[in-house]
Amino acid sequence: MSTTSRPTPDPAATAGRPSPGDRTGAAAATGDVVAVSGLAVRYGSTLALDGVDLRVRSGLVQGLIGMNGSGKSTLFKALMGLVRPDRGTVLLFGADPHDARRAGRVAYAPQDEDVDPQFPVSVRDVVAMGRYGRLGPRRRLRPEDHEAVDAALERTELTDLAGRQIGALSGGQRKRAFVARGLAQGADLLLLDEPFAGVDKRSEATITELLRGLAAEGRTILVSTHDLVAVPALCDEVALINRRIVAQGTPEETLRPGPLGEAFGGFVPVEALRATGVAA
Numbered sequence: 001m002s003t004t005s006r007p008t009p010d011p012a013a014t015a016g017r018p019s020p021g022d023r024t025g026a027a028a029a030t031g032d033v034v035a036v037s038g039l040a041v042r043y044g045s046t047l048a049l050d051g052v053d054l055r056v057r058s059g060l061v062q063g064l065i066g067m068n069g070s071g072k073s074t075l076f077k078a079l080m081g082l083v084r085p086d087r088g089t090v091l092l093f094g095a096d097p098h099d100a101r102r103a104g105r106v107a108y109a110p111q112d113e114d115v116d117p118q119f120p121v122s123v124r125d126v127v128a129m130g131r132y133g134r135l136g137p138r139r140r141l142r143p144e145d146h147e148a149v150d151a152a153l154e155r156t157e158l159t160d161l162a163g164r165q166i167g168a169l170s171g172g173q174r175k176r177a178f179v180a181r182g183l184a185q186g187a188d189l190l191l192l193d194e195p196f197a198g199v200d201k202r203s204e205a206t207i208t209e210l211l212r213g214l215a216a217e218g219r220t221i222l223v224s225t226h227d228l229v230a231v232p233a234l235c236d237e238v239a240l241i242n243r244r245i246v247a248q249g250t251p252e253e254t255l256r257p258g259p260l261g262e263a264f265g266g267f268v269p270v271e272a273l274r275a276t277g278v279a280a
């Protein structure tokens with residue numbers, strides 16, 4: 001196991017990447033935002049996760065990198081309390097994931113949102129769903145809820161598309177709509193499973209900038225991706241997963257042939273690694 005972690009990022013190692021955000025917020029007061037220990041998850045006879053240990057500090061963009069079937073989506077589901085651990089523990093903000101969900105502190109954008117193109121729900125409606133947990137006894141959106149929805153749409157550059165049906169958005173726009181829903185909710189932990197899948201470079205840059213800005217405000221983002229090239233600009237830290245976490249550290253520490261080979265079952269994606277520009 002080549003796990004490495006450092007309490008404070010080395011300024012030289014993080015040069016060119018924005019520094020991690022303010023860690024003095026409420027989330028930081030409770031310690032690690034995500035604390036997974038010895039987690040095993042089984043689907044019938046398939047052991048999808050086997051001894052996952054992962055800690056994520058607040059105010060970071062934490063990348064989760066692994067090959068197909070390595071357990072990324074299963075880990076997200078475990079963090080949301082959507083699959084039952086076979087062994088081990090999952091804590092969000094030091095408590096059970098259901099507590100964080102009830103308090104609206106965590107938002108999740110699944111890999112496959114399964115949106116019916118005919119489903120008559122606008123982008124604004126989807127983003128407004130982020131407010132539902134906060135509505136008063138009359139269950140109606142109040143002026144402050146509308147303001148939060150407007151702000152989230154603006155922040156994700158979706159204002160002009162607010163009236164469009166969610167199913168009529170492109171993949172990249174739809175990913176942004178789910179981030180917007182999390183923002184309207186006021187979540188301080190965002191779980192984004194493959195937000196760059198099927199997204200062009202321009203949308204990827206927009207999403208990267210958005211997520212960096214959110215981390216700079218002290219929010220915590222766990223994001224899975226296949227795209228190694230996107231990692232240095234996006235992530236403060238990377239966790240490489242292959243049913244367990246095989247390495248965790250800065251992009252400079254993890255995007256190396258040794259840890260990547262371990263994560264990718266012996267295969268080192270040499271071209272992609274070179275394109276990241278971080279390997280020696």
Ligand SMILES: Nc1ncnc2c1ncn2[C@@H]1O[C@H](COP(=O)(O)OP(=O)(O)OP(=O)(O)O)[C@@H](O)[C@H]1O
Nearest residue numbers: 043046048066067068069070071072073074075111
């Ligand atoms: N609902 C399910 N029932 C049975 N097996 C499952 C189920 N979901 C996932 N698996 C299996 O669990 C393992 C981990 O799957 P998971 O979806 O977590 O991987 P992943 O890293 O997200 O992959 P990808 O990069 O393709 O999205 C795989 O072997 C997969 O076949």
Ligand SMILES: [Mg+2]
Nearest residue numbers: 072073074111
């Ligand atoms: Mg997946």
